[in-house]
Amino acid sequence: MERKPVKPTGKLGVLVVGMNGAVATTFIAGVMAVRKGYGVPVGSLTQMATIRIGKREENNFPKIKDFLPLYDLSNIVFGGWDIRDESAYEGAKIAEVLLDKDLDPIKDELTALRPMKAVFDQNYVKRLEGTYVKKAATKAELVEQVREDIRSFKAKNGLTDLVTIWCGSTEVFIKPAEVHETIASFEKGLAENHEDISPSMIYAWASLLENTPYINGAPNLTVDMKCVHQLAEEKRLPIAGKDFKTGQTMVKTIIAPMLKMRMLGLEGWFSTNILGNRDGEVLDDPMSFKTKEESKLSVIESILQPKLYPELYKDYYHKVRINYYPPRKDNKEGWDNIDIFGWLNYPMQIKIDFLCRDSILAAPIALDLVLLMNLAHRIGFSGTQEWLSFYFKSPMHSENVVPEHDLFIQHIKLKNTMREIMDEEPVNHIDEKIKMFK
Numbered sequence: 001m002e003r004k005p006v007k008p009t010g011k012l013g014v015l016v017v018g019m020n021g022a023v024a025t026t027f028i029a030g031v032m033a034v035r036k037g038y039g040v041p042v043g044s045l046t047q048m049a050t051i052r053i054g055k056r057e058e059n060n061f062p063k064i065k066d067f068l069p070l071y072d073l074s075n076i077v078f079g080g081w082d083i084r085d086e087s088a089y090e091g092a093k094i095a096e097v098l099l100d101k102d103l104d105p106i107k108d109e110l111t112a113l114r115p116m117k118a119v120f121d122q123n124y125v126k127r128l129e130g131t132y133v134k135k136a137a138t139k140a141e142l143v144e145q146v147r148e149d150i151r152s153f154k155a156k157n158g159l160t161d162l163v164t165i166w167c168g169s170t171e172v173f174i175k176p177a178e179v180h181e182t183i184a185s186f187e188k189g190l191a192e193n194h195e196d197i198s199p200s201m202i203y204a205w206a207s208l209l210e211n212t213p214y215i216n217g218a219p220n221l222t223v224d225m226k227c228v229h230q231l232a233e234e235k236r237l238p239i240a241g242k243d244f245k246t247g248q249t250m251v252k253t254i255i256a257p258m259l260k261m262r263m264l265g266l267e268g269w270f271s272t273n274i275l276g277n278r279d280g281e282v283l284d285d286p287m288s289f290k291t292k293e294e295s296k297l298s299v300i301e302s303i304l305q306p307k308l309y310p311e312l313y314k315d316y317y318h319k320v321r322i323n324y325y326p327p328r329k330d331n332k333e334g335w336d337n338i339d340i341f342g343w344l345n346y347p348m349q350i351k352i353d354f355l356c357r358d359s360i361l362a363a364p365i366a367l368d369l370v371l372l373m374n375l376a377h378r379i380g381f382s383g384t385q386e387w388l389s390f391y392f393k394s395p396m397h398s399e400n401v402v403p404e405h406d407l408f409i410q411h412i413k414l415k416n417t418m419r420e421i422m423d424e425e426p427v428n429h430i431d432e433k434i435k436m437f438k
């Protein structure tokens with residue numbers, strides 16, 4: 001690092017797309033509660049975790065928030081877009097994640113937070129209807145309208161830095177196509193209303209043109225396209241995605257490395273979920289589910305490397321189901337049945353029943369990502385931020401490398417990058433004693 005980054009003194013604007021959804025309101029309300037002293041940011045590494053600096057015997061474990069020059073929560077200003085003209089308070093009440101006892105102390109602040117009109121088209125999210133939506137003759141004009149929103153949000157609130165984070169619904173499955181290849185082809189597509197350009201891409205394009213890093217919390221293609229990589233590099237902006245790694249996939253990326261590390265075989269992995277929130281309703285549409293399924297399926301294969309270990313992982317069966325079941329609301333239940341085998345191929349089973357709260361797990365991820373992406377931006381990191389793979393189900397990666405899904409490796413990479421940013425030695429876990437025998 002040429003020069004150590006310093007603590008920012010201004011204000012950080014966080015633009016949330018899907019501002020009134022379950023994840024977004026849980027994230028926003030949580031930050032408001034924590035900074036007023038009403039809550040604890042459980043699950044957030046930037047707020048709660050420590051990082052070892054130097055050798056083990058030095059006993060130096062500062063908190064990450066004291067080690068890295070991140071924005072304080074008190075200097076975050078929220079804004080965003082949604083498809084209904086409701087305040088963040090109304091959104092939080094509809095989402096039914098947080099209880100009144102947690103919402104009441106921040107009711108005024110949440111009520112004052114209202115979304116800007118969305119870029120929305122039902123062709124990309126079949127199960128939703130938008131009533132608070134921008135109108136324009138072309139997608140290029142919509143980009144300009146979002147750019148104007150970003151500029152006025154920045155000016156009105158006297159912001160120094162900005163980050164956009166997608167907490168909006170999962171869009172239908174879109175494959176990378178010619179229109180996504182170059183900046184020129186994408187701009188032509190915008191002007192011609194190309195059908196492979198979805199609303200999330202319009203927000204991302206507008207954000208980058210306004211020098212704003214973009215985080216993709218859903219499995220949508222959005223910033224995982226060549227034209228966006230080019231634009232991000234050209235403008236020296238960080239991008240990150242895809243799909244927050246929360247419940248079942250987080251568990252998968254712990255269990256699968258365990259099997260591989262101990263050279264245990266896998267015969268089948270059946271994962272099913274019930275959830276009853278709006279996300280569950282959107283994912284009930286087969287085209288949106290396809291986007292999610294792609295994101296969830298690749299995880300195990302990439303960790304187990306069947307080509308390297310055919311005797312253990314060649315033919316395993318992997319199935320992922322998501323069932324919309326309204327009574328559960330945001331309290332998802334995810335079951336995993338894992339058929340494994342050990343010594344001389346003797347079969348064994350693992351059963352997991354994770355009764356999680358989706359948005360409670362996603363909110364701290366959103367917070368860490370906005371703070372770390374802003375840091376990345378200030379120190380000149382650009383393009384895909386692979387060191388943030390820890391937070392994603394389907395981490396974006398360079399073309400010439402395989403993605404890293406293993407949560408433990410992702411965690412080491414995350415913390416070593418933090419050390420590198422602050423000019424500290426990476427921790428390599430080599431036993432110092434072995435050097436005596438050399």
Ligand SMILES: NC(=O)c1ccc[n+]([C@@H]2O[C@H](COP(=O)([O-])OP(=O)(O)OC[C@H]3O[C@@H](n4cnc5c(N)ncnc54)[C@H](O)[C@@H]3O)[C@@H](O)[C@H]2O)c1
Binds near residue numbers: 018121168282
């Ligand atoms: N909750 C989790 O643990 C988790 C984990 C990983 C990914 N995700 C993803 O995060 C996203 C949000 O999940 P959620 O549970 O909050 O869903 P949600 O349905 O409660 O919220 C989505 C919000 O996005 C809004 N929206 C949809 N399209 C929009 C557009 N074009 N512009 C502006 N707003 C738009 C909706 O009106 C809604 O308020 C989903 O894509 C989901 O798959 C969630």
